[in-house]
Amino acid sequence: MLKEIVSFNGRYKILHMTWFAFFLSFVVWFNLAPLATQVKADFGLTVAQIRTLAICNVALTVPARIIIGMLLDKYGPRITYSLLLIYAAIPCLIFASAQNFSQLVAARLALGVVGAGFVIGIRMVAEWFPPKEIGLAEGIYGGWGNFGSAAAAFTLPVIAGWLSFGAANPQTGEALLNWRLGIGGTGIIAALYGVLYYFNVQDNPPGKVYQKPKSARGIEVTSKRDFWFLMLMNLPLSGILMVLAWRLHKVKLYDINTMYIVWACLIGLYLFQAYNCLMVNKDLLTGRKTYAAKDRYSFSQVAILELTYIVNFGSELAVVSMLPAFFEGTFALSKAQAGMIAASYAFMNLMSRPGGGLISDRLGSRKRTMAVLTAGMGIGYLMMGSVGGGWWLPLAILLTMACSFFVQAGEGSTFAIVPLIKRRITGQVAGNVGAYGNVGAVAYLTIFSLLPEWLSGEGEPTAATIAQANTIFFQIMGIAGLIVAFLCWFFLKEPKGSFAEHHEDEDTQPEPQFETVEPSYPYVSGEPNS
The missing domain is CATH 1.20.1250.20 (MFS general substrate transporter like domains)
Structure with a gap:
């Protein structure tokens, strides 16, 4: 595989196009940091406000990665990645045209969704590479794509400087950075690549089935014990967002009553997620379904x-x-x-x-x-x-x-x-x-x-x-x-x-393997053996 990486054929074309999609999503996600000083100066923002924008940039990435994972399993990586990259242009252009701090906050919150793009390529690469090569393939995807954050830090100040056409601050004489065109441009490039990606990749190799869960509303588990474990592990996903809401209150973005409302919404989000997981696994929990050993x-x-x-x-x-x-x-x-x-x-x-x-x-x-x-x-x-x-x-x-x-x-x-x-x-x-x-x-x-x-x-x-x-x-x-x-x-x-x-299950049909248990028989829960 090491010798074939430089090629642009077959699965290696998919790998290269997918890591570059991830690369662009990280350029977009991290496009504020290298230009933050100029944004701060243009709007007269405080240090606390700039830090607030940085927090907003990651706030929605947590739920977005969960939702993207569900959409990915249902619709496939090709259309999911393409739409996410096209979507990236919208918050970038909103941020680039913002006239006040509230608009900057809204745009950065929306941009946090773009940070979820990483998840999509994980499945795309897994569909095209066998288990014995999956480590290197996923490593290239993750490592080279993740470099987009560093590339943004090194290139965006230079590009924004060029786009200012030599303009300088009249008081200090320092060169100005045209951050609006710089940030807006990253979104447009991502959207154009999203269209290119859609027409140049496919979800899986010819002749192989793209396996989907019966329902993508929540994670499917294969034992009752695992369902309650899933409920426990979902708690930190909402809990950390409550911490973020508290931090935004501490920097005086909103008052304490607003924070309590946000907390209530996050508790509702957890309950909604729990309900969806319950609906996906209700047959298992009621004893109507038990999974064959090889499917657990x-x-x-x-x-x-x-x-x-x-x-x-x-x-x-x-x-x-x-x-x-x-x-x-x-x-x-x-x-x-x-x-x-x-x-x-x-x-x-x-x-x-x-x-x-x-x-x-x-x-x-x-x-x-x-x-x-x-x-x-x-x-x-x-x-x-x-x-x-x-x-x-x-x-x-x-x-x-x-x-x-x-x-x-x-x-x-x-x-x-x-x-x-x-x-x-x-x-x-x-x-x-x-x-x-x-x-x-x-x-x-x-x-x-x-x-x-x-x-x-x-x-x-x-x-x-x-x-x-x-x-x-x-x-x-x-x-x-x-x-x-x-x-x-x-x-x-x-x-x-x-x-x-x-x-292991490459030649099987996408429907899960399970045994239906008649209601008249007592149900015995089987624990996973792997």
Whole structure:
């Protein structure tokens, strides 16, 4: 496969077109950060308002990944990805034409949906590549596509500068950035590519069935115990949005009564999601249906993968946000120097995520690969917690890049397993696991923002307090990583057919296998054996 990656034929064409679709979705999703200074100056925004926009950018990504996963399983990746990319132009153009802060907030909330695009390609790639190659293929998709965030950071300021046609601030003489055309342009490019994508890909290879769940309203489980486990694991998805609502209240975006209304809506969202899952699984719960042994799967495996994505992708989003300030404050660097060093963390995606998938393919055990990479990440974060001004800067950079490798390789390893859990619900599984990455990011960033306040007793944080907060922040991520590594080693199971030439159920029909139990007979619940 390594030699064929450079080709643009067959399944490799699908892979390249799909990772570039993901790349563009991340360019759009992260198009504010590199232009935020100019937006702040043009609107006269406060630091708190700019941070609010950053929070809004990720707020709806959590439910969006769940919904996208459902649509994906029902309609297929081709039409879902195409429509999402075309949709991206709408909030980009609204943001680009905004005249006040409220319009900026609304546009960023809508743009959070575009961040859910990652989920779509997971299933598309899984349809075209066999289990023995799924790790590397998904790693290339995730790693090269994820680089869109770094590409936005490096290119958008330059492009926005060109589009200003040499205009400068009359007071400071600094070059102005035409952020409106820059951000609007990313949406238009994404929409055009969405049309191109629709006419150049198909959901699965010729002659193979695109397997769909009987209903995409909620995740289908195969035992009563797993249904209640699913209800438990859905709680953090709404809970983290309640935390976000609280943070938006703290920055005075709205009053406390509005926050309570938002909380009530989020509780309603959880209940609605629970109702949909109940409708999908009601025959199982009432005893009218029981699954054949070969058609069962254990939801505990999905839950563990959700936790791995909290600690790897969740921590990556958090670290990318704080790393420039960390290097700037710890080593007394300029903003430009600190930014370039911090960028090495994102650059590692090009190699680390495919590398994690390749290791998962070649090592012979996907669960052990997951455990080892997660443990390496945990140890790396604990070591980064000891980095201080007395460290040799090149050594600190090497440690950062090494830690980055384990984080992103762990992400690749996670999605080398996701498509092998249960093929017909791959979109929903990928959506839930991906959403947990955003749960982790919000949780980590909330802790990071509150630590200086807690340590300084609500007073103005000093340099020493900030350094202590950074240490504790890295230690929290390190300990979380080691706990999840323990769970992977002892409780994660090797998926059936992890290294097979074909998917286990590739030749079966899309309808699930189950046995109907007559009401006159007592129902005995069978627990999954895998």
